[in-house]
Amino acid sequence: MSSESSSSRIPEAVLARAPKVLLHDHLDGGLRPGTVAELAEQTGYQALPATDPVALGRWFRDAADSGSLVSYLETFAHTCGVMQTEEALVRVAAEAVEDLAADGVVYAEVRYAPELFVERGLSLDAVVEAVQAGFEEGERRVAAAGGRIRVGTLLCAMRQHARALEIAGLAVRYRDAGVVGFDIAGPEDGFPPTRNLDAFEFLRTNNAHFTIHAGEAFGLASIWEAIQHCGAERLGHGVRIVDDIKTDSDGTVHLGRLAAYVRDRRIPLEICPTSNVQTGAARSIGEHPIGLLARLRFRVTVNTDNRLMSGCSMTSEFAALAEAFGFGLADLEWFTINAMKSAFLDFDQRLDIINTVIKPGYAALR
Numbered sequence: 001m002s003s004e005s006s007s008s009r010i011p012e013a014v015l016a017r018a019p020k021v022l023l024h025d026h027l028d029g030g031l032r033p034g035t036v037a038e039l040a041e042q043t044g045y046q047a048l049p050a051t052d053p054v055a056l057g058r059w060f061r062d063a064a065d066s067g068s069l070v071s072y073l074e075t076f077a078h079t080c081g082v083m084q085t086e087e088a089l090v091r092v093a094a095e096a097v098e099d100l101a102a103d104g105v106v107y108a109e110v111r112y113a114p115e116l117f118v119e120r121g122l123s124l125d126a127v128v129e130a131v132q133a134g135f136e137e138g139e140r141r142v143a144a145a146g147g148r149i150r151v152g153t154l155l156c157a158m159r160q161h162a163r164a165l166e167i168a169g170l171a172v173r174y175r176d177a178g179v180v181g182f183d184i185a186g187p188e189d190g191f192p193p194t195r196n197l198d199a200f201e202f203l204r205t206n207n208a209h210f211t212i213h214a215g216e217a218f219g220l221a222s223i224w225e226a227i228q229h230c231g232a233e234r235l236g237h238g239v240r241i242v243d244d245i246k247t248d249s250d251g252t253v254h255l256g257r258l259a260a261y262v263r264d265r266r267i268p269l270e271i272c273p274t275s276n277v278q279t280g281a282a283r284s285i286g287e288h289p290i291g292l293l294a295r296l297r298f299r300v301t302v303n304t305d306n307r308l309m310s311g312c313s314m315t316s317e318f319a320a321l322a323e324a325f326g327f328g329l330a331d332l333e334w335f336t337i338n339a340m341k342s343a344f345l346d347f348d349q350r351l352d353i354i355n356t357v358i359k360p361g362y363a364a365l366r
């Protein structure tokens with residue numbers, strides 16, 4: 001990590017203004033609590049645990065703070081429950097872009113599983129088109145207000161369903177309409193990524209990009225399969241790679257073969273600190289493996305995962321990490337450039353954002 005790291009606190013306003021890049025953010029995990037309540041009312045969804053936005057926001061955070069990924073994921077029934085119409089999807093997507101821009105995010109890849117929004121008869125294509133219309137509307141509103149953000153879409157397939165090949169096909173069909181990649185999400189334990197080999201082979205054959213949630217609720221075997229059998233370009237979370245790293249009593253660090261491979265190949269880790277504490281993948285922010293992984297110069301990126309369930313933003317994740325590990329602006333710039341390098345966007349466009357937005361943005365803060 002940078003020698004510029006310092007324990008002097010970075011003011012919140014500076015953190016908020018710092019350019020950020022977000023690679024791992026779930027659309028159905030980032031709704032405004034007030035929007036969940038209003039959409040429930042408008043669409044006749046009756047199972048919400050609370051209707052007051054403040055109480056509802058608190059309910060999501062408490063219920064997700066369960067120590068288990070499976071319980072954490074149960075909270076998504078309510079967000080998906082209110083996202084079953086085109087109007088709702090457009091609104092949620094547009095607001096997500098506004099909220100990310102307000103958080104200082106200049107490039108985001110937002111993901112969701114289209115198969116979760118077909119309960120009331122929408123087709124998968126209609127879902128994708130509604131979300132894209134919402135993202136475009138959000139980008140227009142941000143630009144009109146003098147801001148700047150670019151959003152790419154990742155389509156997820158749910159590990160427990162058997163639709164990965166179909167969703168991979170959807171991702172390739174919409175690749176020129178804003179979809180930049182594919183992912184598998186959902187419960188990890190019991191659903192190894194190799195169940196979806198046909199989908200990953202299809203994507204590779206079509207020169208398409210994908211990441212895989214791995215090494216969150218299950219360990220090294222899941223990471224190994226995701227990389228070596230499936231061909232994942234990035235790892236969603238991937239924090240359990242620390243199980244393959246040993247530190248001697250004198251502080252000497254030994255990387256096992258998988259950890260060394262991940263680091264040598266510069267495989268990006270989409271780390272989501274608060275989410276990991278809630279699902280039990282890390283004990284606390286202070287004990288989160290991101291400190292060790294950053295020190296060892298893995299390609300670490302910082303992400304929100306689910307802003308509603310974790311009550312977080314990129315600014316708050318940066319603040320929590322700066323506080324726990326003494327990261328300075330140079331470290332935050334490093335995370336941001338790592339993320340931009342790892343985006344599923346054309347190389348020239350990644351370079352352009354690094355050189356014209358990120359580097360000058362951090363220089364202006366110093």
Ligand SMILES: O=c1[nH]cnc2c1ncn2[C@@H]1O[C@H](CO)[C@@H](O)[C@H]1O
Nearest residue numbers: 026073076111112113156185186213
């Ligand atoms: O951290 C996570 N690990 C695994 N799956 C997740 C996580 N966060 C959200 N989802 C799942 O991804 C779906 C599509 O956005 C969500 O509906 C949720 O079930």
Ligand SMILES: [Zn+2]
Nearest residue numbers: 026213236305
């Ligand atoms: Zn996730």
